[in-house]
Amino acid sequence: MNRPPGPHTAFDAPSVDTVPWVPPIADQFTEPWWQACRERRLLVRACATCGRTHFPPRPACPHCWSDQVSWHQVTGLGSLYTYSVVRENDLAPFGASLPYVPAIVALDEGPRLMTSIVDSSSLTIAVDARVEVVFVDRGDWTFPAFRIA
């Protein structure tokens, strides 16, 4: 795997219990996506006109502008497109939970999403590593984190 050399000090990605996170401002259109997370289902949008998927979700397809778009459940499997290890952040609640590992995951079905890597050793976290979704419950919200598969 492609693990760059660098000034990294060893770390473990936070556990599902400690990974820092703040609530979104959801809206009527996106609420079904958040509700699906609560039900342990990860959704993207799929266009019946051009056949492409997209995320973040829009009512109309950003690729072809068709409105023949619907929610589509994905497997929750993908690869780690890139990541960083945040070691400084003066914004709450993140500053109290350092380090943590924000990441971009490329889903096997196409779209990418921002997430956080959890429950993984720094020895296994690397660009292009296989990852799987882990749903994390926080109060009224459930969000998709990922761990190294």
Place this chain on the structure above:
Amino acid sequence: MVVPRRVAVVGAGLSDLGRVDDKTELQLHQQAIRRAVADAGLTRDDIDGLCSTGTGVLSPIEVAEYVGLSQRLRHVESSTVGGSTWEFMSRHAASAIALGLVDVVVLSYASTTRADLKRGVRTSNLSFGARDNQQFDAPFGHTLVSKYAMAAQRHMAQYGTTIEQLAEVAVSARANAADNPEAYYRDPITIDDVLSSRPIADPLTKLQCCIRSDGGGAVVLAAEDRARDLAKAPVWILGTGEAVSHVTMSEWPDFTESPCVRSGRDAFAQAGVTPADIDVCQLYDSFTITVLLTLEGLGFCPPGEAGRFVEGGTLRIGGGLPTNTDGGGLSACHPGMRGMFLIVEAVRQLRGESAARQVADARLACVNGTGGWMSSASTMILGVD
């Protein structure tokens, strides 16, 4: 039919820089604007356009009002595309001047980022909200530094770029800053210094991140019929381009490609020159990786090759492609956003005003602003007769 006029940068000025604890942003705007207009040999009565942003509500009207120009302007603009804003504005103002809509346009910027942090009136990291697409990004707490760090991580994995090559960008900037009396940091640093500095967001350490200083700047653009008989030799705007990409990180198609691929293509084509013709570069260095992506995107080297390209001091004054000759945002001057200062330094180099840091025979400069988190790019090709 309107025959387009040529457009030049005819004035450039900086406000107080570095540590400015005794002035507000609007006061720095006024100082920089007056200095730039005086540098051009013009007066306030010559100005009929103003482009500015970065302050409170309704900027640039706020700036126009403060400097007493609001009742006479016929070209006003406030793009909001991040640190590349002044390159975008230059392109838009040059277009308006070329068409004859306006004759003399001032661009300005000022920020007291450093003083505000010191006074505790702003946080180091900024929240950009969690609505719409940001509801899927912001909850995870990716900082601005980590967004650029993700690009660095991907570039290293995809192309084998080393952390030492990234560090060389910071070392070169500091070497250039040594000869700039206005630079914030001037003491030489080594690659080891860069790598052993405080880790902020892997793989970026503190010395790979732009500094936070105070200051402002302004430039004056004018039509060729005005530019010919002013105080300083005109610095011609030969080509410009602008491009945007993403706000939501998951929407950035390729974390190793800057939108300057598109803005640079347009700018070089309009100017009728190639990267090989360029004598000096001012490339926004928010972080070390920004410079690598920009060098590749503009075609100074092939994709993936920028790490090797910068090795050995290519970017230093006296190197193969002197870049960020004032010491850049990494060492010299970065009050919140840097786009304005790129243009000021390019103008000074092309006029031969740069004293100890002057690049010999600098005739053609490339300026590239990068905004947001590789969200926007604007390229300018500048030249002297």
